[in-house]
Amino acid sequence: MSIQKRKKPLGRYLIPALAFLGLVILAVPFVFPFFWILSSALQTTTEQYSLPLTWWPKIPQWHNFIVAWKTMPFGLYLWHSVVLVFFVTLGTVLTSALCAYGFARIRFWGRNVIFMAVMATLMLPSTVTLIPLYLIMKHLGWLDTYYPLIVPAFFGGGGYNIFLLRQFMLGIPQELEAAARIDGASRFGLFYRIMLPSMKPALAVVAWGAIVGTWSDFMLPLVYLTSIKKLTFTLGLYALSQASYSGWANQLTMAMSIISMLPVIIGFFFVQGWLIEGINLTGLSR
Amino acid sequence: MVSRASTAEKLATGAGLSPSNKPSRLFSVAKRQDLIAGYLFVLPVILGILFWVLIPMVLSLYYSFTNNSIIGSYHFIGLENYKTLFQSPTFIQSLQVTFIYVFISVPLNLLVGLVIAVLLNQRVLGMRVFRTLFYLPVVVPPVAGTLLWNDMFSASQYGVVNSILLSLHLVKTPFPFFTEPSTAMFSFIVMGLWSAGGSMLIWLAGLKSVPVELYEAARVDGASSWKRFLLITIPLITPTIFFNMIMGMIGAFQTFTTSFVLGGVTGSPLGALDLINVYIYRHAFSYFQMGFASAAAWVLFAITFVFSLVLFLTSGRWVIYRGEVE
Numbered sequence: 001m002s003i004q005k006r007k008k009p010l011g012r013y014l015i016p017a018l019a020f021l022g023l024v025i026l027a028v029p030f031v032f033p034f035f036w037i038l039s040s041a042l043q044t045t046t047e048q049y050s051l052p053l054t055w056w057p058k059i060p061q062w063h064n065f066i067v068a069w070k071t072m073p074f075g076l077y078l079w080h081s082v083v084l085v086f087f088v089t090l091g092t093v094l095t096s097a098l099c100a101y102g103f104a105r106i107r108f109w110g111r112n113v114i115f116m117a118v119m120a121t122l123m124l125p126s127t128v129t130l131i132p133l134y135l136i137m138k139h140l141g142w143l144d145t146y147y148p149l150i151v152p153a154f155f156g157g158g159g160y161n162i163f164l165l166r167q168f169m170l171g172i173p174q175e176l177e178a179a180a181r182i183d184g185a186s187r188f189g190l191f192y193r194i195m196l197p198s199m200k201p202a203l204a205v206v207a208w209g210a211i212v213g214t215w216s217d218f219m220l221p222l223v224y225l226t227s228i229k230k231l232t233f234t235l236g237l238y239a240l241s242q243a244s245y246s247g248w249a250n251q252l253t254m255a256m257s258i259i260s261m262l263p264v265i266i267g268f269f270f271v272q273g274w275l276i277e278g279i280n281l282t283g284l285s286r
Numbered sequence: 287m288v289s290r291a292s293t294a295e296k297l298a299t300g301a302g303l304s305p306s307n308k309p310s311r312l313f314s315v316a317k318r319q320d321l322i323a324g325y326l327f328v329l330p331v332i333l334g335i336l337f338w339v340l341i342p343m344v345l346s347l348y349y350s351f352t353n354n355s356i357i358g359s360y361h362f363i364g365l366e367n368y369k370t371l372f373q374s375p376t377f378i379q380s381l382q383v384t385f386i387y388v389f390i391s392v393p394l395n396l397l398v399g400l401v402i403a404v405l406l407n408q409r410v411l412g413m414r415v416f417r418t419l420f421y422l423p424v425v426v427p428p429v430a431g432t433l434l435w436n437d438m439f440s441a442s443q444y445g446v447v448n449s450i451l452l453s454l455h456l457v458k459t460p461f462p463f464f465t466e467p468s469t470a471m472f473s474f475i476v477m478g479l480w481s482a483g484g485s486m487l488i489w490l491a492g493l494k495s496v497p498v499e500l501y502e503a504a505r506v507d508g509a510s511s512w513k514r515f516l517l518i519t520i521p522l523i524t525p526t527i528f529f530n531m532i533m534g535m536i537g538a539f540q541t542f543t544t545s546f547v548l549g550g551v552t553g554s555p556l557g558a559l560d561l562i563n564v565y566i567y568r569h570a571f572s573y574f575q576m577g578f579a580s581a582a583a584w585v586l587f588a589i590t591f592v593f594s595l596v597l598f599l600t601s602g603r604w605v606i607y608r609g610e611v612e
Binding site: 015016019020022023026027029030031033034036037040048049050051052053095098099101102103106107108109111114117118121122123124125126127128129130131132133134135136138152154155156157159162187191212215216218219222223234237238241250253254257258260261264265267268269272275276279280 | 319320321323324325326327328330331332333334335337338339341342343345346349356401402405406408409410411412416417418419420421422423425426427428429430433434435438443444446449480483487488490491494511536539540542546547563566567570571576579580583584587590591594
């Protein structure tokens with residue numbers, strides 16, 4: 001006990017220093033893949049298959065990015081993904097906020113049962129509903145269109161987002177709304193003028209999730225989009241990786257993978273602050 | 287319904303006429319307004335559950351008892367699909383593969399995420415930079431991430447990881463990674479650890495929510511840092527542990543992209559990486575056995591449901607909510 005106490009001043013510096021060292025060592029396998037993907041994207045085919053390993057290309061082949069971009073109509077695929085991301089994010093943020101408000105602020109008969117049902121959908125594997133939905137979409141003539149990917153986002157935006165926003169709203173004091181209510185504001189007015197502005201970090205978390213999720217989504221586009229001119233960017237990347245599997249152009253697959261990472265990585269730096277604030281405030285930890 | 291009943295009750299007792307009860311009548315009008323407003327607000331998700339969950343679920347359950355194969359008519363075949371499933375070695379294998387993946391990779395990922403979060407929580411130099419570095423792989427699209435790891439884990443001596451292992455004399459011949467059934471799952475789980483930063487942010491929020499006074503008090507009592515972690519931190523973050531476990535488990539059961547991309551690129555060796563979702567996808571959208579695939583999907587649902595239920599039911603024993611501690 002006394003040893004412990006004498007150690008205290010030392011511990012104050014020793015523990016952070018040790019933690020720093022531990023983090024540096026741990027960070028290596030997390031960061032190295034980013035270095036490696038850039039290095040291999042800039043190599044020539046010869047450099048890819050020669051020993052000793054090329055850690056960094058002698059002359060970085062920056063034009064690999066252009067060559068890779070031209071292997072398929074990636075401009076078109078990018079446009080498709082942007083459209084999808086836009087509408088899915090819009091629908092998700094809008095309707096999940098509406099629903100969350102209903103669950104957080106209004107008492108009505110059947111509320112808890114509906115909320116439990118929303119939570120239960122989280123457990124449901126998407127493949128259970130995917131097969132009938134595919135057949136329904138086929139019936140509607142929606143196969144190979146973007147509707148099956150966009151329309152569901154406008155119906156609540158997913159149970160997880162509703163849960164997240166509801167938790168956040170429960171943490172906002174009711175006084176603000178009470179004051180506005182006396183002034184005769186409608187429910188929607190309260191939601192729109194008071195609630196929405198005071199929950200920007202949480203909305204940012206939900207929007208960011210929708211953006212990343214849609215941009216990276218693979219399974220649903222793979223099922224619903226069949227013709228080669230309708231692919232999303234991520235599907236295009238997968239198609240390229242299949243095409244170049246023969247091994248002649250791994251550097252092109254790597255270059256295209258980097259391009260597919262860029263929007264989300266750059267975006268992350270912008271929303272990072274909000275993301276962390278949002279996670280802290282939504283009380284996910286409680 | 288409830289509001290109408292209470293209004294009627296008050297009218298019947300005549301109390302509704304007395305001025306003192308005026309506020310309560312107003313309240314029930316407000317209650318009725320709330321009922322309408324409430325349902326209007328949650329209408330999107332009610333319709334969403336109806337169209338995108340309930341109806342498809344009923345259809346899916348129905349298909350699972352038929353030989354629906356898209357083309358032509360189909361008919362009811364009872365439990366035939368389920369019988370075939372459990373007699374199919376490839377299905378049994380996909381179940382085994384999924385279980386191994388879920389029950390090893392989820393705890394391992396959470397553990398790595400927790401270790402990083404605990405280190406970050408030590409008022410360490412450059413905390414924000416580290417936090418970003420560890421989180422970045424999480425936002426990388428799974429297709430891109432899998433292609434990258436497939437390249438790094440190349441089974442030839444040209445693969446970067448094999449090059450390093452060979453030059454350090456850790457292996458004599460190139461490690462087969464994804465190309466051998468015996469090493470594929472191990473490599474798959476290691477690849478998955480790259481995105482362990484996902485739970486880290488939530489762990490960090492959990493760790494930050496532990497009151498500092500508790501640590502101070504324990505320090506005065508002379509508890510070592512390990513003891514403080516074990517006896518204060520761990521119990522107080524059990525809600526976070528529970529949340530991460532349940533979300534991680536449900537997510538892992540539904541893993542598709544990473545498994546599919548590897549299977550497509552290198553040909554999952556003898557099905558060693560074919561998770562149940564990939565099995566379902568193949569049967570539904572490559573072989574168009576919609577009825578059969580629906581049955582497999584229901585097996586996955588049943589498994590997810592049972593394990594979530596077990597976790598929920600046992601959570602009362604080990605999850606400590608703040609209110610109970612104080």
